[in-house]
Amino acid sequence: MTQLALVIDLNVCVGCHACVTNCKQWNTSGSAGPLVDERPYGKDPTGTFFNRVQTFEVGEFPHTETVHFPKSCLHCEDPPCVPVCPTGASYKRKEDGIVLVDYDKCIGCKYCTWACPYGAREIDEKQQVMKKCTLCVDRIYDETLPEAERKPACVLACPTSARLFGDVHDPESEVSAAIREQGGYPLMPEWGTQPSNHYLPRRKTKMKIHKDELVRTDNPLKKEGHLPKVDENENFLEDTASW
Amino acid sequence: MHPAFSVIFLTTLIGAGQGLFLALMTVQAYADIGALPLPAGSYFGANSMIALALLVAGLVASFFHLGRPERAWRSAAMWRTSWLSREVIVLPIFMGLVFVYGLLHYLGYNPNLFGENAPPQGELTYLVGLLGVIAAFALFICTGMIYGCLKFLQEWSTPLTPINYTLFGIASGFTLATVLTAGMAPELVKFYGGWAIAFTVLAFFTRGASLIRNQRIKHRSTLASAIGVRHAQIQQKAQGAMGGSFNTREYFHGKTAAFLKSIKWVFLVLVFPLPILLLVLGLQNDSGALLGLAFVTQYVGLLAERWFFFAQAKHPQNLYYQTI
Numbered sequence: 001m002t003q004l005a006l007v008i009d010l011n012v013c014v015g016c017h018a019c020v021t022n023c024k025q026w027n028t029s030g031s032a033g034p035l036v037d038e039r040p041y042g043k044d045p046t047g048t049f050f051n052r053v054q055t056f057e058v059g060e061f062p063h064t065e066t067v068h069f070p071k072s073c074l075h076c077e078d079p080p081c082v083p084v085c086p087t088g089a090s091y092k093r094k095e096d097g098i099v100l101v102d103y104d105k106c107i108g109c110k111y112c113t114w115a116c117p118y119g120a121r122e123i124d125e126k127q128q129v130m131k132k133c134t135l136c137v138d139r140i141y142d143e144t145l146p147e148a149e150r151k152p153a154c155v156l157a158c159p160t161s162a163r164l165f166g167d168v169h170d171p172e173s174e175v176s177a178a179i180r181e182q183g184g185y186p187l188m189p190e191w192g193t194q195p196s197n198h199y200l201p202r203r204k205t206k207m208k209i210h211k212d213e214l215v216r217t218d219n220p221l222k223k224e225g226h227l228p229k230v231d232e233n234e235n236f237l238e239d240t241a242s243w
Numbered sequence: 244m245h246p247a248f249s250v251i252f253l254t255t256l257i258g259a260g261q262g263l264f265l266a267l268m269t270v271q272a273y274a275d276i277g278a279l280p281l282p283a284g285s286y287f288g289a290n291s292m293i294a295l296a297l298l299v300a301g302l303v304a305s306f307f308h309l310g311r312p313e314r315a316w317r318s319a320a321m322w323r324t325s326w327l328s329r330e331v332i333v334l335p336i337f338m339g340l341v342f343v344y345g346l347l348h349y350l351g352y353n354p355n356l357f358g359e360n361a362p363p364q365g366e367l368t369y370l371v372g373l374l375g376v377i378a379a380f381a382l383f384i385c386t387g388m389i390y391g392c393l394k395f396l397q398e399w400s401t402p403l404t405p406i407n408y409t410l411f412g413i414a415s416g417f418t419l420a421t422v423l424t425a426g427m428a429p430e431l432v433k434f435y436g437g438w439a440i441a442f443t444v445l446a447f448f449t450r451g452a453s454l455i456r457n458q459r460i461k462h463r464s465t466l467a468s469a470i471g472v473r474h475a476q477i478q479q480k481a482q483g484a485m486g487g488s489f490n491t492r493e494y495f496h497g498k499t500a501a502f503l504k505s506i507k508w509v510f511l512v513l514v515f516p517l518p519i520l521l522l523v524l525g526l527q528n529d530s531g532a533l534l535g536l537a538f539v540t541q542y543v544g545l546l547a548e549r550w551f552f553f554a555q556a557k558h559p560q561n562l563y564y565q566t567i
Binding site for chain 1 (some may be wrong): 244308309310311312314315317318319321324325326327328331389392393394395396407463464466468469470471472474475476478479480481482483484485486487488489490492494558559560561563564
């Protein structure tokens with residue numbers, strides 16, 4: 001079973017919003033119709049986005065750390081939004097685990113947004129249907145694109161490669177290795193939704209150098225004492241041999 | 244959560260309609276064993292149509308909640324998994340039963356399906372009414388479970404949610420029945436009034452229990468589990484959008500904590516003590532006006548109760564929007 005997902009490295013994300021912008025650009029130009037923008041040039045612009053980057057400050061000054069936190073649909077393995085949908089518009093694809101909304105079936109009752117603990121779904125105020133991240137399902141299988149570009153728009157846009165994309169069920173994949181080796185974790189694991197998207201934690205790269213490591217412990221000088229000083233009165237081999 | 248008035252009207256109106264129908268069937272059941280005089284068929288006919296009118300009004304209100312009301316028929320599809328879908332199916336079934344029940348009574352067509360000498364429980368109206376009772380309770384459960392099944396909305400995720408929906412519906416339905424009966428069958432007013440008071444008191448205990456439960460609720464999700472950073476001190480600096488988003492509108496009631504608290508006291512007064520007082524006074528003085536006031540008070544109180552029910556629920560996604 002394939003489960004496509006994103007792995008987002010919070011250690012690398014710089015909060016530039018390139019993923020947000022590219023996601024919006026790709027998905028607003030897609031066949032499913034535009035993602036609405038309301039008052040885009042007004043003082044309180046709003047609209048539908050699949051992906052947003054939030055910023056948190058962790059700790060107390062001066063010991064603070066800034067965490068940029070990209071947030072989109074996590075494509076849960078057990079998505080709570082799917083069973084509550086009365087029309088079947090919300091569904092999880094068997095073949096790749098992507099959670100999608102059929103915009104032609106959605107009645108805009110918003111019940112799925114109540115059922116998603118992450119707030120990953122947003123209603124399109126113009127089309128009045130529920131929208132959410134599709135993992136760029138209209139990109140990743142498009143064979144007219146070069147293979148390297150068959151990835152979600154956000155992944156391609158990320159300048160720091162903080163976003164990885166792949167099959168989290170395949171233990172050999174890049175994303176599985178990242179989760180396994182770099183402490184990847186799901187959000188709100190307490191609800192049993194088993195999000196497929198994982199986050200990699202902030203990590204400090206530090207080298208611990210102990211004092212004794214500065215001195216060569218296997219130094220023969222130290223181990224066996226100083227080399228015996230030469231007795232100047234004694235005969236050397238050279239003396240004996242210098243006939 | 245943001246209280247949607249369409250849903251507030253839907254749940255309160257159909258609740259009263261279901262309660263009114265249950266009140267009618269209660270009297271018929273009592274009358275069939277000879278405990279109460281059986282009112283005329285027109286009494287059941289007229290009151291069934293009033294119950295139906297409430298159900299229709301609730302249904303109309305619910306359409307205002309939909310972004311795409313023209314596709315509403317699709318919502319019956321997923322009854323295997325969705326309580327909302329189940330409600331969409333049970334509501335029209337119940338409406339149909341109420342209509343047939345009222346029509347049969349109005350026309351006086353009431354053959355006993357089990358033969359001439361069978362007990363009155365075999366009468367057609369009784370059997371249709373019994374199916375209606377089952378549908379009414381099924382509808383209460385569906386309505387309540389729409390909210391009760393959302394496990395991470397911890398304020399709602401309790402058996403008290405469907406119980407409260409049921410008892411509030413029955414209480415307001417019996418209060419309404421008391422009012423309507425005052426004009427049409429005065430001998431039944433005390434019966435209805437008594438039950439209306441009893442159900443209101445019962446609802447007070449169950450709603451009180453859920454209020455106490457919700458006051459001491461411990462939310463399982465924290466900002467730390469929401470973003471996966473294990474630290475006690477996390478401050479949000481940016482929410483990802485300047486002018487707000489769906490997430491900042493749909494999940495917040497947008498009122499102050501003081502307003503929320505005052506609504507709680509408003510509904511606690513309007514739903515329970517005031518209608519009981521007005522019912523007692525109305526029954527003692529045979530005053531239809533006071534009984535009518537009791538229903539109006541309780542209904543307005545239930546609107547406030549439902550508003551509070553939504554506003555009090557804290558959705559875990561709000562953790563991602565700390566500075567609302």
